[in-house]
Amino acid sequence: MPQQVDSSTLGMWVFLLTEIMFFGGMFGAYTIYRVMYPGAFASTSKYMEPVLGGINTAVLICSSLTMALAVRYAQIGNRKLIRIFLILTMIFGVAFIGVKFSEYYLHWKEHLVPWMGFQYPEHPEFFRQAQILFCFYFFMTGFHALHMFVGLGLMTWLVIRNEKIRFNEEYYTPVEIIGLYWHFVDIVWIFLFPLLYLIGANK
Amino acid sequence: MNHKVLPVRTYVLIWAILICATFTTLGVAFIDLGPWNIVVALMIAFTKMSLVVLYFMHVKQTSTLTRLFVVAGFFFLGILIFLAMTDYGTRTWLPAGKMW
Numbered sequence: 001m002p003q004q005v006d007s008s009t010l011g012m013w014v015f016l017l018t019e020i021m022f023f024g025g026m027f028g029a030y031t032i033y034r035v036m037y038p039g040a041f042a043s044t045s046k047y048m049e050p051v052l053g054g055i056n057t058a059v060l061i062c063s064s065l066t067m068a069l070a071v072r073y074a075q076i077g078n079r080k081l082i083r084i085f086l087i088l089t090m091i092f093g094v095a096f097i098g099v100k101f102s103e104y105y106l107h108w109k110e111h112l113v114p115w116m117g118f119q120y121p122e123h124p125e126f127f128r129q130a131q132i133l134f135c136f137y138f139f140m141t142g143f144h145a146l147h148m149f150v151g152l153g154l155m156t157w158l159v160i161r162n163e164k165i166r167f168n169e170e171y172y173t174p175v176e177i178i179g180l181y182w183h184f185v186d187i188v189w190i191f192l193f194p195l196l197y198l199i200g201a202n203k
Numbered sequence: 204m205n206h207k208v209l210p211v212r213t214y215v216l217i218w219a220i221l222i223c224a225t226f227t228t229l230g231v232a233f234i235d236l237g238p239w240n241i242v243v244a245l246m247i248a249f250t251k252m253s254l255v256v257l258y259f260m261h262v263k264q265t266s267t268l269t270r271l272f273v274v275a276g277f278f279f280l281g282i283l284i285f286l287a288m289t290d291y292g293t294r295t296w297l298p299a300g301k302m303w
Binding site for chain 2: 006009010013014016017020021024025027028031032035036050051054057058061062064065067068069072075076176179180183184186187190191193194195198201202203
């Protein structure tokens with residue numbers, strides 16, 4: 001029934017609002033410290049990987065497209081194309097996480113993990129302030145990656161569910177709802193990318 | 204059903220705009236615009252977010268009640284960041300006197 005679809009969509013959006021506030025708290029704290037320590041924050045940019053970050057943004061946008069298409073084919077009940085687009089979405093998601101974790105490995109090798117042997121020899125005056133940015137970096141991208149893992153789990157369930165029952169124009173709510181979640185995770189990254197990777201790239 | 208099925212080309216068009224916007228963000232970041240770098244980056248990010256919300260998340264087609272909730276969510280996020288900044292941004296305006 002249309003009313004059921006409306007209420008499950010509304011319920012998912014209520015959950016997404018709590019997620020907006022969850023990430024919003026971190027974005028708010030980030031804004032305060034960025035205004036307080038602009039020099040230290042800008043100095044971290046040369047240790048980031050803007051090209052890898054840009055590629056990852058593109059990968060995530062591709063996964064959003066394939067997710068949107070999976071929802072579209074659920075709306076018209078095409079089981080085969082639902083399966084193909086869900087699996088494509090998961091492949092893009094795994095690629096994103098692979099690139100993200102190889103970036104973490106590079107940061108670890110460059111001693112950029114706060115408290116765990118953090119070194120900042122080029123700007124010793126920013127030794128403490130730069131660690132604040134790297135805390136934000138690891139927490140915000142880390143929580144984002146955690147959301148990606150949850151999304152991949154949900155999509156695995158959807159792929160299995162798609163074989164058992166037939167999603168069609170009368171019932172495709174799970175695909176629609178998990179799609180909303182996946183697009184939300186994409187939106188978080190759309191903001192994380194310029195805010196964490198490109199702070200001082202112009203200098 | 205309440206959802207009209209959007210044509211594939213709408214989704215592909217939105218995807219193409221999002222990809223172009225991503226590479227614009229990356230390119231502009233390396234041009235020195237002074238304080239305008241962050242303004243441009245955030246304006247592009249807000250545009251991308253609006254496209255994802257309206258088309259991929261179907262808010263353009265959804266019920267008025269859901270739309271109201273979406274707007275409320277961003278409104279409260281705005282309050283969170285705006286009020287936090289009015290506090291931290293004005294702390295040095297007055298001399299630090301005795302509190303009591």
